[in-house]
Amino acid sequence: NAGVTQTPKFRVLKTGQSMTLLCAQDMNHEYMYWYRQDPGMGLRLIHYSVGEGTTAKGEVPDGYNVSRLKKQNFLLGLESAAPSQTSVYFCASSTGTSGFSGANVLTFGAGSRLTVL
Amino acid sequence: GQNIDQPTEMTATEGAIVQINCTYQTSGFNGLFWYQQHAGEAPTFLSYNVLDGLEEKGRFSSFLSRSKGYSYLLLKELQMKDSASYLCAVMDSNYQLIWGAGTKLIIKP
Numbered sequence: 001n002a003g004v005t006q007t008p009k010f011r012v013l014k015t016g017q018s019m020t021l022l023c024a025q026d027m028n029h030e031y032m033y034w035y036r037q038d039p040g041m042g043l044r045l046i047h048y049s050v051g052e053g054t055t056a057k058g059e060v061p062d063g064y065n066v067s068r069l070k071k072q073n074f075l076l077g078l079e080s081a082a083p084s085q086t087s088v089y090f091c092a093s094s095t096g097t098s099g100f101s102g103a104n105v106l107t108f109g110a111g112s113r114l115t116v117l
Numbered sequence: 118g119q120n121i122d123q124p125t126e127m128t129a130t131e132g133a134i135v136q137i138n139c140t141y142q143t144s145g146f147n148g149l150f151w152y153q154q155h156a157g158e159a160p161t162f163l164s165y166n167v168l169d170g171l172e173e174k175g176r177f178s179s180f181l182s183r184s185k186g187y188s189y190l191l192l193k194e195l196q197m198k199d200s201a202s203y204l205c206a207v208m209d210s211n212y213q214l215i216w217g218a219g220t221k222l223i224i225k226p
Contacts, residue, residue, distance in 0.1 A: 004159075042121060042216030043160075043204070058213075090159060104148060104208060108159035 002026050006091050006109035013081045013116045021076040021112050023091030031094045032074040033058075033106070034066060036087040043090065049074055050096075081116045088113050119143045121217035123205050128223045129195055137190045137203050137220045145210020151179055151190045152204040154219065160204055164190070192222075200224045 004025045013019055023032065034046040045058030049068040063085060065077045074093075078085060092106040120142045129135040141149070148167040152160040166172055166181035166188060178191040190203055202219040209215055 040125075040218055042218045043206075043214075044216075045213070104150070104212075105162045105165070106152075106160075106214075108161070110159050111157075 004091055004093055004107050004109035006089075006112050008112060009110065010113050011115070013078075013114065015082060015116060017081050018077070018079050019081065019114075020078075021089055021091070021114075023074045023076070023093075023109060025072055025074075025091075025093040025107070027093060027107065028071070029093035029107070030071075030096050032068065033092045033094075034064070034074065034076045035090045035092065036060065037090060037111075038087050046076065046089075078114075081114075083116045086114060086116045119207075119209065119215045121205055121207060121215055123203075123217040123220045125218070126221045126223065128225060129192075131195055131197060131224055131226050133195050134191065134193050135195060135222065137192070137205075137222065139188045139190070139205035139217055141186050141188070141205070141207045141215070141217075143207045143209045143215055146183060147208040147210065147212055149179075149181055149188050150206045150208070150214070151188075152206065154202045154204055156201070163203075195224050197224050197226070 007022045033048040035043040044060045047066040049055050052071040055066045067075045089112045091109040094106050123139045151163040153163050154160040164179040171180045176193045181188045202221045204219045205217040206214045
């Protein structure tokens with residue numbers, strides 16, 4: 001079982017360039033999330049999805065777009081990268097949020113380190 | 118606003134016991150999670166508390182007091198591999214996770 005796979009692991013962009021981060025999970029999880037992690041701050045939710053074809057904004061959605069065309073994939077796009085988007089991006093998935101029987105536990109990918117110059 | 122507080126960094130000795138505290142102020146409460154994150158790696162789930170009291174899982178235990186908005190993670194018989202950041206997260210009334218900035222634990226021989 002691969003779990004949650006993110007590509008690419010590292011990327012350097014120039015200001016104004018666009019790119020897409022890909023997240024794939026093989027656990028048949030309904031919920032998928034994109035977080036960013038910056039030094040001295042907690043993980044911040046960018047966008048999330050509660051099922052195929054659905055997306056919703058998180059805490060810091062500006063400058064990002066997402067798509068969930070297939071249940072196993074969740075794409076994060078940056079249309080015009082800015083230096084403020086330099087960060088480590090984590091994708092995560094979970095079975096759902098109804099109570100706890102493992103349902104609320106997040107499984108994270110290994111992270112994608114993005115630098116915007 | 119919603120807030121999770123935990124110490125930035127702690128140091129402990131191999132073989133000893135360390136307690137990492139987490140205090141929270143959130144809109145509602147649907148559980149508290151602890152995750153471990155080694156440098157350069159993904160966070161991994163350690164524990165979950167939704168009722169008051171202590172949950173024990175091997176060398177790791179997690180405690181919750183909902184009335185005090187307080188939790189701690191207790192690590193016993195520390196090993197060098199326990200050097201990592203420990204993230205506290207609370208699920209609020211909207212089932213959104215609010216994350217603390219993490220506590221970096223340094224283990225010395």
